[in-house]
Amino acid sequence: MTDLASSGTRRTGGTAASNGRGLTGLLLVSAPVALLGWLIIYPIFNAIARTLVVQTETGTAFSVDTYVRFFSDGYALANLWLTLWVTAVCAALLLAICLPLALYLRFAKSRVAGVLQGLALFPMFVPSVILAYALIRTIGPNGGVDLVLNALGLPKINSPYLTPWGPIIGLVWDNIPLTTLMLVAGLGAVSDNAVEAARDAGARPLALLRHIIFPQIGNAMLVVLSFTVLSIFSAFTLPYVLGPASPEMMGPFMQRTFSQVMDTRMAVTQAVISFLICAVFGAFYVRSIAKNREARR
Amino acid sequence: MTSHFSRRGFLATASASAAALALPRFALAADGFVNVYTGSDSNISDFWTNVILPGFKSVSPDARVRVVDAGDGAGLRAMADRAMAALGSDADPQVDLFEAYTPDQTEGSIDAGLWVNFAEAGIENLDKVNPAAKQTDFDLPYRGSQVLLAYDASRVAAEDAPKTWDEMTTWIHSNPGQFIYNRPDKGGSGGNFVRRAIHEANGRDPQKFTLGNYSEDYAAETLPGAWELLNGLAPDLYEGGSYSSGNTQSIQLLAQGVVSMTPVWSDQVLQAIAMGVLPENTGLVQLQDLALCGGFSRITVPTNAANREVALQLAAYVLSADVQSKIITELGGFPGVSWDHVDGTLREKYADVIPASIPTFPGGGWDAAINDGWYRNVAPGLTRG
Structure with missing residues (x-):
């Protein structure tokens, strides 16, 4: 943080605060920050508090x-494991599918590439x-x-409908665009010059990928990973319609606990647990953004 | 590079139109429309939009009514909570009539005076309501339906169609993979199939379960027998124990020839046959030892509804012979009024299927206990742990 502050004062023409730009800037961001505080930050702490504080006869x-109930309940844990497993499988499949696609879109100059995009x-x-x-x-x-x-005249497929593979196929398909877009954006940082220089030096495609491209898109991959994890962890519709009755993914499980079992405190607890797991991946994302910023200064 | 520009333009237009679509949501409040909230399947909301509302226009030309889909029971509960919260203040609950809701679903709402007492309000046609369907003065049973077994007649002969629970069990075991029912919380056809298993495990006596007699101990005593019965069926169900995620999905699997038999709502299956989703010769059968449960859908009107008078007129219109006859012909349901008050020719035509009684299962605490109990004890399957 000290780095950021000192770099701010080093700008030419006086400090940001002294020429009044600081106030305008703060005003500009105040609306989204207030919204964030009201609609996101406050509910989070409210939810955590609601799971931890109970009203008893003697007071709060x-x-x-x-x-304790969640982590000692085999049924709930099975649901959590399934969610983690589906998320991991989806993230792996997405990278496997979208990375070659993004590489092609980044380096191909043909008309076909546009159609494919x-x-x-x-x-x-x-x-x-x-x-x-x-x-x-x-x-x-x-x-x-x-x-x-x-x-x-061929035999039927073993249908993934109502098995965990149903939602996996749907979620991967659903997340291809965002993943590809983010990877293509990350690949934009790789300059054509660097690639061509490496080629001139006799680098084979695999070496090019390992030594030139991957080091430069590590950040983008981390962002992609955190984004897919966040969206898949909270998926609802596809697991609800395509998935098995049990184990359930956390999305349908939370909804059912909330509206069917009508155990709101338990539903909020499930939400907090999901949120904490997602927050780990969110932290990756925030860290990589912060790093990027620092690198650009 | 041009593709980049066009994509950006496309994204901009797409997000702009998405924003435009979201706008009307904010403009819903207090615009003179009578808001009818339904949590039922689309066949019911279609029936309201295409049959009841045009008919109501001829009775009350000035009334403007809007049917809003709340999604499911939980959506309706949220709306009832809103009405409850608005009670005693000037706030408009923005709901005037619940298409199918019972007062017991919102705790303390009757005592708080949230619901219009139809007997006191003296609405027209109230005396025609089937006494067997009546529950409280705060709800108005206007349509009934029952769960039946539907089967693919090209694969199951009518004489082989099961007529008792035991025959059905035998059929399922001798035709593995050909039967599916949906998760009990995701639709009433599977839900009432599960409840039939509970009846089976408890001496086929629906009287044993009432709204008031739910307790954790009593549930622990009565429900495990049903889980045992259902677990016994599981290995021979579709995919060795898969459960579809709703009424329509079960019908879809039957229509695609994936399974040969599934529980269905009477109204929904008749409409599916009429629309050609299911073939003309789809077989329907009811268990004779004890029918699968059914129930009546009940209109409720909040006392603080902004358009209460019109809502009550609408409720009275729904009980008219006109609408009640169409519930039979267009919806495939049972009337909420006694059969004496529907078209005479219809009464004769349906004489054979008019049920003497429709067994029902109470809601209240039982709902959560049955649904969650099923998820924990039946859904995982015995072999799959």
């Missing part, structure tokens, strides 16, 4: 009983509930894929 008391962005504009029903129709039992296979 501190209690972690819902957390459009296609890669397409899932962004399909609401997940539409996607869920479309997937039931295609890769669901006796769906489109089965009809084609049947016409060719």
